Amino acid sequence: MKKTLRMDCSFRLCFVAITFGFVLIMNGTLSSATTPHEADPPLASNFAFSPAPAPSEMDDDEFLIFYEPVLPFAPEFPVYIFYLGERKHDDPKLVTQSHLEILKSVLGSEEAANKSIIYSYHHGFSGFAAKLKPAEAEKLKNHPEVIMLVENRKLVMQTTRTWDYLGQFSTPTSSKGLLHETNMGSGAIIGVIDSGIWSESGVFDDNGYGSIPKHWKGQCVSADQFCPADCNNKLIGAKYYIDGLNADLERSVNSSTEYLSPRDHNGHGTQVSSTIAGSFISNITLPGLSSGSVMRGGAPKAHIAMYKACWDVEGGLCSVADVWKAIDEAIHDGVDVLSVSIGGTVLQSLDVEIDIAIPALHAVNKGIPVVSPAGNGGARFSSVINISPWILTVAATTLDRSFSTLITLGNNKTLLGQSLYTGPEIGFTDLISTNDHGLGYEQIAKGKVIMHFSLGTPPVMPDIVHKNGGIGLITVRNPIDSRDECLENFPCIYLDLEAGSEIYFYMQTTSSPKIKISPYKTIIGERVVSKVGDSSGRGPSSFSPAILKPDIAAPGVTLLTPRIPTDDDTSEFAYSGTSMATPVIAGIVALLKISHPNWSPAAIKSALVTTAMKTDPYGERLTDGTNYKEADSFDYGGGLVNLEKATDPGLVYDMDMNDYIHYLCSEAFYTDKKVLALTGNVTNKCPSSSSSILDVNVPSITIPDIKRNVTVTRTVTNVGPVDSVYKPVIEAPLGFNVAVSPEKLVFNNGTKNAAFTVIVSPGSHRSNTAFYFGSLTWSDGLHNVTIPVSLRTRFIDNLFV
Numbered sequence: 001m002k003k004t005l006r007m008d009c010s011f012r013l014c015f016v017a018i019t020f021g022f023v024l025i026m027n028g029t030l031s032s033a034t035t036p037h038e039a040d041p042p043l044a045s046n047f048a049f050s051p052a053p054a055p056s057e058m059d060d061d062e063f064l065i066f067y068e069p070v071l072p073f074a075p076e077f078p079v080y081i082f083y084l085g086e087r088k089h090d091d092p093k094l095v096t097q098s099h100l101e102i103l104k105s106v107l108g109s110e111e112a113a114n115k116s117i118i119y120s121y122h123h124g125f126s127g128f129a130a131k132l133k134p135a136e137a138e139k140l141k142n143h144p145e146v147i148m149l150v151e152n153r154k155l156v157m158q159t160t161r162t163w164d165y166l167g168q169f170s171t172p173t174s175s176k177g178l179l180h181e182t183n184m185g186s187g188a189i190i191g192v193i194d195s196g197i198w199s200e201s202g203v204f205d206d207n208g209y210g211s212i213p214k215h216w217k218g219q220c221v222s223a224d225q226f227c228p229a230d231c232n233n234k235l236i237g238a239k240y241y242i243d244g245l246n247a248d249l250e251r252s253v254n255s256s257t258e259y260l261s262p263r264d265h266n267g268h269g270t271q272v273s274s275t276i277a278g279s280f281i282s283n284i285t286l287p288g289l290s291s292g293s294v295m296r297g298g299a300p301k302a303h304i305a306m307y308k309a310c311w312d313v314e315g316g317l318c319s320v321a322d323v324w325k326a327i328d329e330a331i332h333d334g335v336d337v338l339s340v341s342i343g344g345t346v347l348q349s350l351d352v353e354i355d356i357a358i359p360a361l362h363a364v365n366k367g368i369p370v371v372s373p374a375g376n377g378g379a380r381f382s383s384v385i386n387i388s389p390w391i392l393t394v395a396a397t398t399l400d401r402s403f404s405t406l407i408t409l410g411n412n413k414t415l416l417g418q419s420l421y422t423g424p425e426i427g428f429t430d431l432i433s434t435n436d437h438g439l440g441y442e443q444i445a446k447g448k449v450i451m452h453f454s455l456g457t458p459p460v461m462p463d464i465v466h467k468n469g470g471i472g473l474i475t476v477r478n479p480i481d482s483r484d485e486c487l488e489n490f491p492c493i494y495l496d497l498e499a500g501s502e503i504y505f506y507m508q509t510t511s512s513p514k515i516k517i518s519p520y521k522t523i524i525g526e527r528v529v530s531k532v533g534d535s536s537g538r539g540p541s542s543f544s545p546a547i548l549k550p551d552i553a554a555p556g557v558t559l560l561t562p563r564i565p566t567d568d569d570t571s572e573f574a575y576s577g578t579s580m581a582t583p584v585i586a587g588i589v590a591l592l593k594i595s596h597p598n599w600s601p602a603a604i605k606s607a608l609v610t611t612a613m614k615t616d617p618y619g620e621r622l623t624d625g626t627n628y629k630e631a632d633s634f635d636y637g638g639g640l641v642n643l644e645k646a647t648d649p650g651l652v653y654d655m656d657m658n659d660y661i662h663y664l665c666s667e668a669f670y671t672d673k674k675v676l677a678l679t680g681n682v683t684n685k686c687p688s689s690s691s692s693i694l695d696v697n698v699p700s701i702t703i704p705d706i707k708r709n710v711t712v713t714r715t716v717t718n719v720g721p722v723d724s725v726y727k728p729v730i731e732a733p734l735g736f737n738v739a740v741s742p743e744k745l746v747f748n749n750g751t752k753n754a755a756f757t758v759i760v761s762p763g764s765h766r767s768n769t770a771f772y773f774g775s776l777t778w779s780d781g782l783h784n785v786t787i788p789v790s791l792r793t794r795f796i797d798n799l800f801v
Contacts, residue, residue, distance in 0.1 A: 012513050013203035077131040079118060079247045080151035081322050083358055084126040084145050085677030094124035102146075103130055106139045116479070118243045121324055124331030125362040129321035133249055147677050148274035152248055153355055154317040157195060157268045157310050158710050178591050178647050183438050185299025187213055188237065188590040190276050191335030191368075192583075193326045193342065195478040196262050196308040197238060199230040201270060203278035206234035209301065209455065218333030223261030223766075225324040230263075234279060237305030237333060238262035244321025245311060253311050274339050275385040275583035275642065277302040277590070284513045296588020305335055310342060318342050320355045323477035327359040331366060336593055338363055339586035343385040353474050354668075354781045357388040363658055369593070371586040374550035375537035379626035379635075384537040389698050390660050392589065392605045393549050395636050396533040396556030397622065402523040406494050407474075409506050410514035415499050417474065419520045426471060428514040430533045433507060434460060445470035449491075449515050451507075452476065453500060462486045472517055474501030491517050525760040530616035532635040533557045536581070536625045536791035540771070540790070541636035544667050547790060548700035553622075554588075554637035556581025588643045595647055596719075601654035602697075603719070607744030610653070610785045612639030632773045633788035638699065650720040650783025653699040657684060666693040701776065706736075707761050715755045716778065716785070718747040726778040726785070728756075733772030733791045737763040743776065762793050769793045 056220055082102070089095050103113035115342045120670070121127040130151065132140070141149040142273060144524060187210075197204070212235065218237035220228040240262045246252040264270045278297035307326035310318035324340065329337055340356060360370040374395045377383030380497040392713045405419035432450040434441050441450055446469030454477040466471045472491040476499075486492035495503070505511040514746045523551075533556060557580075585608070592604050599607070614636075615621050622631040655680060664670040664684035670678070673686045694703060695714045703710055718724055726745040732738040738760050745754040758776065769792055777786040 014381055015661045027513045037072045048551060057475040059109065067291045068514070068762065075131075075250075077133060078137075079129055079248075079319070080128055080137040080140075081129045081152060081246055081321055081324060082140055082143075083148050084128075084144050085147050085674075086362075086680030087122065087126045088680070092120075092122040096120040096128075098145075098773075099126075099128040102140065102143055103128070105143070106132075106136050106466070111361040116249060119241075119321055119328075121328040121359075122329045125359060127324070127644060128723035129244055131326070133630035145677075147674050148354070150354060150358075152244055152319050152321045152322060152562050154245075154248075155310075155320065155323065155355060157318065157342050169442045170226045178595060178643055179556060181300075181647075182591045182594040182753045183301060185277060185302035185520070185590050185594060186589070188336050188594055189213060189216060189305055189334060190299065190301060190302050190586060190590050191237075191305045191307060191330040191333070191338045192269060192273050192276065193307045193309050193310050193318075193330070193338065193586070194272050195266055195271055195310040195312065195541050196240065196259065196264035196268070196269045197235065197306040198264045198270040199226075199232075199235055199238075199303070201274065202281050203274040203277045203297070204232070204234050204304070204601040206232040207279070209303075212236050212303065213334070216303075217330075218335075221262065224259045224263065224584060226259065226261035226263040234277075234304060235306065238308075239306070239326070239329065240308035241322035241325045242311060244319040244325070245313075247312070247321075248319065248518070251315055254419060262306050262308045264308075264318060267339075268310070269306060269308065271580065272339060272583045273297075273304050273306060275580050276339055276587045277304050298584055299590040305330065305333060323356065324359050327356075331363050331368065335368060336584050337586055337590045338368055339583050340370060341582045343372060343375055346598070356386060357391065359391050360388070361660060364601045365660075365679075367600065369589050369604055371589060372739065373463065373537070373582045373584055376535045377537040378535050378790055379538055381538060382537075382540060382542040384539045384541055384634075387541040387547065387549045388660075389546055389655065389663050389696060390600070391607070392585065393551045394556070394582045394585045395550040395553040396536040397636070397640060398531045398533060398557045399555050401529070403520050404523050405520040405583065406518040407493065407518040408518075409503065410512075411505065411506060411512060413502075415495070415502065417495045417499070419491060419493045420486070421489070421491040421493070421517070421520050423491065423519060426517040428516045429471060431507060431513045431515040433502075433504060435504070442468045447471060449474060449517065451503060453497075453504075455497070462490055462492050466490055470517075470610065474500075474503070478574065478628075484579075491515065493646045500722050506599050516785065517655060530620070530640070531623045532631050533581075536635075539637075540704065544663070544693070545704040546702050547663070547698055548633060548637060548790060551583060551605060552612055552641055552642045553639060554581045554584040556584065562585050585641060587703065588646070591643070592646060599652070599719075600654055602659075603652040603717070606654065606699040607649040607651040607719075608641055609638030610651070610787060611642050611649050612637070612786075613642050613644035616640065625713065632771075633700070633702075633790050634771070637787060638786070644668045650724070650780060651716040651726065651778060651785045652719055653697050653714060653715045653787070655697050659697050661685075662687050662691065662696050663693065666691075666696075678784060701758060701760075701787060702790040704771075704792050706760060706791060707793070707795055709759060712758050712760070713755060714758070715753055716745065717753050718751075720780070720783055723748050724780050725782045726783075729777040729779055729784075730775040731776075731789075732763075733774040733789060734771065735762075735764045735769075736791050737761040738774070738776070738789065740776065758789075760791060762795075765793045766795070767793070768796055 028294045049297040091635040100113045105118055106115060107113050116130040117128055141379040220231035220238040222228060230363050230502055258265050274297055277299045278296050279300055280296045308331055309326040310316055363370050367390060371392045372386040374393050377387035385446050400667050403418060403420050404416045405421055407416060407417055408414050431450050433788050434452045445465055448470055449472035451474040462473050466487055474493045495535050541547060541549050589604055599635050624635050625633045661675050661684055675684050675686060697715055701712055725746045729737050771790050771792045773784050775788045776789055777784050
């Protein structure tokens with residue numbers, strides 16, 4: 001049910017003021033996006049499952065699960081997106097008119113063209129979205145000005161102590177450091193493309209803020225329970241885009257279920273915005289926090305502009321047409337950084353990749369870094385999304401914080417599980433397992449604790465256990481970072497397979513197994529291992545394996561963020577999921593852009609990658625939270641972000657449009673004609689056929705198909721002391737030979753850039769291998785500029801190990 005704010009904007013604003021800052025929020029419901037899941041809610045299935053009858057009602061020849069396919073809704077006039085490249089006119093009106101002329105050439109009249117068009121992309125690039133019959137779209141696809149036709153696919157949102165963990169304390173005590181030197185991000189404008197914003201939250205307070213930057217051209221629109229008065233010097237822009245999604249839905253999103261305005265309905269956009277640039281909030285009270293805790297965003301004095309292109313339907317959907325319009329207008333409005341915590345569920349083709357990549361390229365070419373998640377595809381090999389080299393792709397790690405619940409067995413053996421249970425201790429009580437009773441556990445659950453092995457089987461939900469009189473639920477699964485929604489003051493405890501097996505063995509050797517459950521305690525510090533989150537997408541990219549993805553990792557699991565209060569739960573804060581790693585990096589990028597205003601988006605990315613840590617802040621190697629092994633570059637890219645080191649990287653691997661064209665011509669089969677349309681510059685062309693994608697100047701070396709000697713080239717730019725000499729330090733992947741030339745790089749007043757080559761051979765390998773990992777570091781004694789090196793042999797093509 002939609003939350004309703006009964007007062008109009010002006011009266012509500014006055015009411016907030018006269019009640020000393022307390023916000024009146026009425027008639028709400030709890031949103032799934034504010035519960036402590038690591039992964040965001042999945043999309044609705046394409047199959048409708050009929051509920052299985054109770055075992056006692058079934059015949060021997062009946063199945064437990066019945067399903068019948070449900071055909072997806074197909075609109076008569078689907079939305080198609082036509083990408084035309086760089087604008088041919090500076091005047092947006094002329095650009096839009098050219099789009100109408102193209103539509104008119106197929107539809108026959110200006111009236112039909114105006115009726116068909118949904119969006120004209122006329123600020124950052126040229127293109128349009130229109131409702132057309134498939135045959136009409138096919139004709140337009142072949143129009144000489146159209147570079148490509150893009151389907152209006154549906155994308156999903158990818159969803160305290162963070163800054164202490166990264167060495168930027170919640171309450172800065174030092175007059176040094178990036179946060180102090182940039183005045184906490186003051187003057188930066190961060191555009192957020194997400195599900196909207198709850199402007200009344202205290203994290204968006206503008207107390208002590210200066211004026212809005214003069215280059216800002218955006219606005220706060222007035223719509224469904226949102227108006228310009230809801231903005232301030234913190235939240236300086238708020239718009240929304242829904243036409244692309246509504247045109248392809250069987251039932252349009254309406255004001256009875258969502259806010260048709262920038263106002264957030266499911267909480268995701270509010271969480272993301274606060275993580276990027278939330279203002280200081282003191283004395284937060286929440287389970288797991290010490291008294292007097294302070295919360296803030298990465299750039300607490302930066303400005304926020306919300307572009308709502310994601311909607312609270314089917315678990316949270318965003319259409320490509322709406323996202324493109326949001327990016328187009330964000331470029332025009334003057335944002336300095338774009339945070340886009342959305343993407344496809346799993347990358348299935350390069351066509352899916354361009355959903356965000358194409359408009360993001362135009363933003364990056366105009367100096368706007370675009371930060372996006374590696375996705376929630378989990379620890380599967382090649383599950384990473386947002387793979388284009390111009391996007392800064394972020395993996396998610398855990399913090400050095402564990403919410404641990406002590407459980408005691410009847411034999412006095414104690415184990416620690418993960419839980420946020422705050423109720424009273426549950427004394428020794430009966431323990432049963434669904435392994436022994438199946439669905440029949442429901443009939444005997446009363447007064448007992450239920451244990452369920454959730455390994456390839458449907459989960460047992462806490463509300464079902466509670467409804468049948470159970471007093472606790474233990475879920476065994478690997479990994480245990482992710483959690484299902486749990487009832488308040490009902491113990492939902494998560495164990496890994498090793499601990500779960502130990503309890504199950506105890507149950508099998510005891511006639512009347514018992515268990516005692518204590519309220520959880522928070523463990524903070526170096527004893528808690530930092531892991532790459534289980535749902536964080538992993539590399540390599542299956543379509544561009546020579547371009548390492550993800551790029552960087554940041555904390556993104558169980559972070560404290562504001563939530564939208566409801567009638568049932570008026571708490572202002574909650575622990576959020578994996579989408580929060582992206583805004584952590586977006587906040588840091590904003591600080592770096594202020595510190596180094598002349599750095600390109602590629603230079604900023606390079607600074608982050610080459611200074612990142614392969615350990616946690618205590619020096620312990622990062623682990624893969626799913627497979628219980630040491631993490632590698634396909635898990636975290638360069639490593640865990642080290643923002644103070646990134647301020648002074650020494651050297652950067654810079655890139656410009658020529659590098660991105662090199663990538664597009666190699667991987668997306670661009671031609672010179674497409675390149676000309678993309679850039680609007682006749683001097684930009686595809687590189688010669690002898691050039692290799694291995695030479696795109698990314699801050700990494702990934703070679704997926706080594707048969708014999710392979711040579712790659714990189715160029716570095718000196719951003720440190722003018723007179724510097726760097727020497728290479730090679731950590732060769734196991735069994736491979738790696739050599740670097742020249743033996744040193746010398747920089748001075750006349751030499752700012754230097755190229756080098758890396759020669760790789762299979763070494764001792766004689767068969768097709770898996771990837772092995774190492775690194776290359778250029779060091780001047782003060783700066784260590786490190787890039788990951790990932791190598792794999794392919795003596796026999798298409799034979800995979």
